Structures are given as structure tokens and as C-alpha cells.
Amino acid sequence: MSIQALLTQFGDKYVQALFTTWKLTATSFALAFVLGIVITVMRVSPVRPLRLLAEFYIQIFRNIPGASLLILLVYALPYLDMIFSYYTCVLMACTLIPAAFCSEYLLAGMNTIAPGQIEAARSLGLTFLQIIWRVVLPQALRSSVLPLTSLLVSTMLTTALASQVPLNPQDLTGLVSYINTHAVGGVTAFFISAALYCATAVVIGQIGSWIDRKVRILR
Amino acid sequence: MIDNKNGDIRQFLFEEPGERTKRTIRIATAVSLVLLAAVLGAVIWQFYRTGQLDAKYWRIFIRWTTWRFLARGLAGTLEAAAMAGVMAFAAGFCLMYGRISRFRWLRALCTALIEFTRGVPTLLFIYFFFLVAPQLGIKLAAFWKISIPVAISACGVVAEVLRSGVNAVPRGQREAAMAIGMRDSHAFFKVIFPQAFRYVVPALISELVIVVKDTTFAYVVNFPDLMQNARVLISNYDALLSTYLVVAVIYILINYLLNKASDAAARRMRNTGTAAAPEMQTGAGEGAGV
Numbered sequence: 001m002s003i004q005a006l007l008t009q010f011g012d013k014y015v016q017a018l019f020t021t022w023k024l025t026a027t028s029f030a031l032a033f034v035l036g037i038v039i040t041v042m043r044v045s046p047v048r049p050l051r052l053l054a055e056f057y058i059q060i061f062r063n064i065p066g067a068s069l070l071i072l073l074v075y076a077l078p079y080l081d082m083i084f085s086y087y088t089c090v091l092m093a094c095t096l097i098p099a100a101f102c103s104e105y106l107l108a109g110m111n112t113i114a115p116g117q118i119e120a121a122r123s124l125g126l127t128f129l130q131i132i133w134r135v136v137l138p139q140a141l142r143s144s145v146l147p148l149t150s151l152l153v154s155t156m157l158t159t160a161l162a163s164q165v166p167l168n169p170q171d172l173t174g175l176v177s178y179i180n181t182h183a184v185g186g187v188t189a190f191f192i193s194a195a196l197y198c199a200t201a202v203v204i205g206q207i208g209s210w211i212d213r214k215v216r217i218l219r
Numbered sequence: 220m221i222d223n224k225n226g227d228i229r230q231f232l233f234e235e236p237g238e239r240t241k242r243t244i245r246i247a248t249a250v251s252l253v254l255l256a257a258v259l260g261a262v263i264w265q266f267y268r269t270g271q272l273d274a275k276y277w278r279i280f281i282r283w284t285t286w287r288f289l290a291r292g293l294a295g296t297l298e299a300a301a302m303a304g305v306m307a308f309a310a311g312f313c314l315m316y317g318r319i320s321r322f323r324w325l326r327a328l329c330t331a332l333i334e335f336t337r338g339v340p341t342l343l344f345i346y347f348f349f350l351v352a353p354q355l356g357i358k359l360a361a362f363w364k365i366s367i368p369v370a371i372s373a374c375g376v377v378a379e380v381l382r383s384g385v386n387a388v389p390r391g392q393r394e395a396a397m398a399i400g401m402r403d404s405h406a407f408f409k410v411i412f413p414q415a416f417r418y419v420v421p422a423l424i425s426e427l428v429i430v431v432k433d434t435t436f437a438y439v440v441n442f443p444d445l446m447q448n449a450r451v452l453i454s455n456y457d458a459l460l461s462t463y464l465v466v467a468v469i470y471i472l473i474n475y476l477l478n479k480a481s482d483a484a485a486r487r488m489r490n491t492g493t494a495a496a497p498e499m500q501t502g503a504g505e506g507a508g509v
Contacts, residue, residue: 065432079459158340184354
């Protein structure tokens with residue numbers, strides 16, 4: 001099918017699909033970021049059960065395949081009387097997994113901070129949470145912009161999971177499978193979606209390295 | 220992850236607590252324990268209330284045949300993952316070699332290909348081989364329909380990981396090789412790449428985790444991997460939740476062990492001093508882990 005024919009027939013569906021992918025990516029990344037910060041603070045806190053819980057979370061969600069998690073959320077949770085919409089299930093899968101990686105990057109970022117800074121903060125009389133909030137986290141964030149940028153890209157790639165459940169409107173991957181089962185979209189349908197993903201990834205990468213140049217701490 | 224010249228931040232965040240702080244920590248510990256117990260209790264109660272703890276859902280897991288069937292699926296998963304890993308390494312090596320070549324057009328081409336494979340979801344590649352390739356007259360067995368797309372989506376990251384290793388080899392190595400009369404390619408294959416490879420072994424093992432995860436989409440193309448065999452079990456025994464939970468745990472364990480192996484390789488490298496390894500550029504392979 002030619003690209004014109006494809007776009008006249010499915011053009012608005014592509015626009016909707018692109019926005020669905022963007023929306024899923026942005027929402028789940030924002031949630032994953034907040035959850036990641038909470039988990040990281042738990043991991044470095046002096047309260048042992050919280051540390052263990054956070055480490056447990058990391059090991060589970062770093063290692064579970066997205067498909068496996070999504071299937072559990074969509075098909076297994078209803079057996080426990082917990083029914084969520086398909087969209088919510090995808091959103092949860094795309095949040096829980098990146099949150100674990102987010103925490104890994106933040107912890108790595110924290111490890112670039114010199115111990116002397118913590119000692120200085122403590123001698124000023126700052127409490128644990130104040131040290132975390134005012135000294136450690138800002139620096140950790142500033143030095144983990146690049147890993148977080150690639151996390152945003154991989155969150156976008158994870159949202160392709162949305163193609164595994166019936167969604168309306170569909171995401172970019174789901175649309176390719178839809179077009180190919182309803183018409184002979186062929187290679188063109190695939191390449192349009194692929195190009196939209198890639199373009200988004202490139203833009204994210206550019207913005208990420210621009211932010212990194214602005215905020216990186218030169219040591 | 221947690222290796223840094225300053226050591227683990229957690230060692231410095233607090234000093235030996237005083238009496239008052241000790242009490243605060245004790246209270247916080249107690250409260251969090253109670254909360255954890257409450258959440259755990261609620262989960263178990265929910266399982267119990269909905270009847271998911273009934274023996275009928277779990278009985279199949281004391282049967283040997285169940286495990287044999289799952290093991291056959293696991294073998295499928297590992298075969299597909301191993302094949303995808305080998306192909307991703309070969310393709311990744313070529314892309315890396317092209318990206319550092321002398322020819323500008325080849326560099327541009329390989330850079331574009333690397334960015335393309337890193338920017339497109341594995342599932343989209345799978346749909347390409349599942350739905351689009353047959354329209355082009357390409358007929359492949361299910362095994363290849365899953366392992367090729369998984370390899371494609373991994374090869375870009377592999378290329379970048381290898382390149383970061385090559386960049387980490389000190390410049391003097393190449394100069395020394397030139398000085399004793401080696402040609403460019405000879406120096407690369409005999410001197411530079413062997414060292415680069417050793418730097419990136421841990422990152423390559425971590426990439427295997429992503430490969431294993433991606434093979435879970437094998438059910439899309441009807442390849443009998445662990446997940447697909449789990450679905451067969453479920454349609455025969457009506458034990459959906461328990462089966463999917465067990466399968467998820469198996470996947471988590473495999474990937475956990477791979478991550479451990481990667482950590483061990485990294486530690487070994489540091490200890491044996493293979494790496495007076497100059498600061499590896501981070502972020503090349505990271506972030507793709509989801």
C-alpha cells in the first residue's frame with residue numbers, strides 16, 4: 001500500500017496512536033520518577049524493614065518481564081477481585097518497572113557525592129530527611145540526567161505493551177498490528193510507526209543532553 | 220551499580236546514632252514492621268477470601284509432569300534467548316566496527332541503524348516479522364520469528380556497549396601496536412578488541428537479561444517458550460493466577476541470577492586489575508534495561 005493511501009485511510013488513527021503513546025509514556029514516567037525517589041529514600045533510610053522492602057521491590061521489578069507483569073495485572077488480578085481498566089493495567093506495568101530502574105540510577109547518582117558533603121551538612125545540624133532533600137537528592141538528580149533520559153526512552157518502548165490489550169485509541173505498536181490484520185498495510189505501516197518512535201526518542205535524547213549540559217556538576 | 224570512588228553513600232549518610240535517634244529509629248522500625256505485616260496480611264486475606272489459596276489451584280505444581288512441561292518451555296525460552304544473544308552480538312559487533320570506521324558514509328549508516336534499533340520497541344519488530352514479513356513472501360519458523368526481532372532490538376545496544384569498551388582502551392595501546400608494525404585492522408583485532416571485550420563483559424551479561432525478557436513475547440508468534448507453555452497449562456487446568464505467578468517467579472530468578480553473574484564479572488575485573496579500566500562511559504547500555 002502506498003504511503004498516501006495509507007495516510008488517507010489511517011492518518012487520524014496514527015495521530016491518535018502517537019498521542020496515546022506519548023500520554024502513556026509521560027504519565028508512567030512521571031509516576032515512575034516519584035515512586036523511584038520514594039524507593040531510593042527508603043533504600044538509604046536507617047529503618048531496616050524499609051530498606052529490605054525497597055531492595056525486594058527493586059529485585060522483583062528489575063527482573064520481571066513486562067509481558068509477564070502485564071498478564072498478571074490484566075488476567076490474574078481479577079481473580080483477587082481487583083479489576084482495573086486495560087489502560088490502568090498498562091500504566092501500572094509501565095510505572096512499576098521503570099521505577100525500579102529509576103531508583104538504581106538515583107542511587108548511582110547519590111554515590112557520586114563526596115562523603116565530606118554529608119559530614120558538612122550534618123555539622124550544620126541538618127536532619128536525615130533534610131540532608132536527603134537539600135543536599136543529596138538535588139545532586140543525585142543533576143548527575144543522573146543522562147541515565148534518566150534513556151530511562152524515558154525505554155519507558156516509551158515499554159508502552160508498546162499496550163498493544164497486547166484492547167485499547168481505544170490504540171498505541172503506535174497496536175495500530176500496526178490493527179492495520180495489518182484489517183488491510184494489507186505492509187512495510188509502510190510498520191515504518192511509519194517506527195519512524196514516529198525513533199523521532200520521539202531522538203527528541204527526548206536531544207532535550208536530555210541539553211538539560212545535562214545545563215545542570216551537570218563538573219567535578 | 221554501586222561502585223564509585225567514594226564508596227557506598229549509605230555508609231556516610233548517618234553516623235553512630237545517639238540515644239534519642241536510636242529511639243526514633245526503633246519506633247520507625249516498629250511502625251514500618253506493623254504496616255508491612257498489615258499489608259502482607261491483607262494480601263494473604265485477599266487470596267484466601269477469593270479462594271485462590273485452594274489446593275486445587277496449586278496441586279498441579281506437585282506433579283512432576285507440570286514441571287517437565289514448564290521445563291520444556293523454559294528450554295525454548297533459553298534457546299531463543301541464546302540464539303538472539305549470539306545474533307545480537309554478531310550484528311552489534313559489525314555495527315560497532317562500522318561506526319568507528321574510516322569511511323564517513325559507513326559511520327553515518329551504522330549510527331543511523333544503531334539509533335533505529337534502539338528507538339523502536341521489540342514488539343514492533345516482532346509484529347514486523349509476524350505480520351509484515353509473510354506479506355513480502357518471507358516464511359520463517361516461529362523460532363526465528365521471535366529470535367530475530369529480539370536480536371535486532373538488542374544489537375544496537377550491544378554495538379554501543381562494545382564501542383564504549385573500545386573507547387576505554389588507552390590510546391597508547393594502539394600506538395604501540397602501530398609502532399611494532401601492525402596494520403590498523405590487525406591492531407584492532409589483536410590488541411584493542413580483546414581488551415575492550417573484557418571491559419564490557421558485565422554490560423553484555425546485563426544485556427542478556429533484556430534478551431530473556433523480550434523472548435516472553437514469543438506467545439505472539441506461537442513459539443513454545445515458558446510463557447506459551449504456561450498458557451497451555453492454564454487452558455488445561457484452570458489455574459491461571461497460580462501458574463502465571465509461578466512463571467513470573469521463574470523469570471525473576473533467571474534474570475536475578477544473570478544480574479548477579481554480571482556483578483560478579485564486574486567485581487572480578489576490578490579485583491584482578493584487568494581494569495585499571497579507565498572510567499567507562501556510562502549510560503551506553505544503561506536505561507535500556509526496562
